[in-house]
Amino acid sequence: MSTPVQQWRPAGRGSVRSRTINGYFARVSHPFMAAASLRGTPSAQFLAAMRPGLNRSLTALSPVPAETRVEPIREWLDGVRVRGEWVSAHPGPPRPESPTRIIYYLHGSGYVICSPRTHRGLVGRLSKRTGWSAFSLDYRLGPEYPFPTAGDDAIRGYHWLLDQGFRPDQIVVAGDSAGGHLALDLIADNHRRGIGQPAGLVLFSPLYDPTFELAVASQRRGVRDPLIDAVAGQRFLRLYTGGTAADHPRMRVALHPEMSLPPTLIQVGALEVMGDDARAMHRALTAAGADAALQEWPGQGHVFQMFPLFSPESRQALHEAAGFMSTLATN
Incomplete structure (x- = not known):
């Protein structure tokens, strides 16, 4: 595989449509998020009340391609339930004996909201563009299920795919937001256990620092994501991380040159609340010897790839991601 460009940024300020919609969301969402942040850490009851409506809204804003097939999975591995769904934009179930790769998708949203259903549109579009099936994991959320x-669950889901007969080099791990942090945790765990690494990583707006200090510091410097207030986001994250120490090895995942690290593509919006997380993750990967590319998209906010109706750049970014995946398929 050819070495990807280490840092890349499309020209311009972003499309007129995305700038207009981002401006609208900033006016609507920031007052709500700021008010939420003044109340301190949200209660579990508040989260339980808001989660269904927020999930429905995100599902409606990220349409699923019409030809997408979905197969729910509820199976056991080592006495614990593995939950998720196969998402395919083409006929036929995934077969381990086929040379075709699969996507292992880890959804984001602060470890406390979202599900494979909210991200089915994004995963379905990835499946359509690559021609690969995707297993989207339904991991357990906080505060009901705290860190880690x-x-x-993300580690167990990878082991379940291996148990189904898929080889590590057939699997490309993709994820957004908190899913990016889950992907790093998985890579570190594979190294500790001597388990084969996936063929590659594709990460959208990935979380690197679950304390959210990088995001809060960025916001205080004047970077404003159109959707997310960093202080409020930090308090929601604490519903999952609780009192876990910031230097816990599974909070700030350490990467080392002796690790076998898969080729990685990171995409982030220039208005991103976690822009510094993406850049820190890119630096950590490259310092450890990984073949890692960072793409920064002007005028875009958090996980803009999820919203094709709002941002033409969403389609362009997924085209780039699918192209990266195709280079892995020919490696």
């Missing part, structure tokens, strides 16, 4: 439950 989601990470344990």
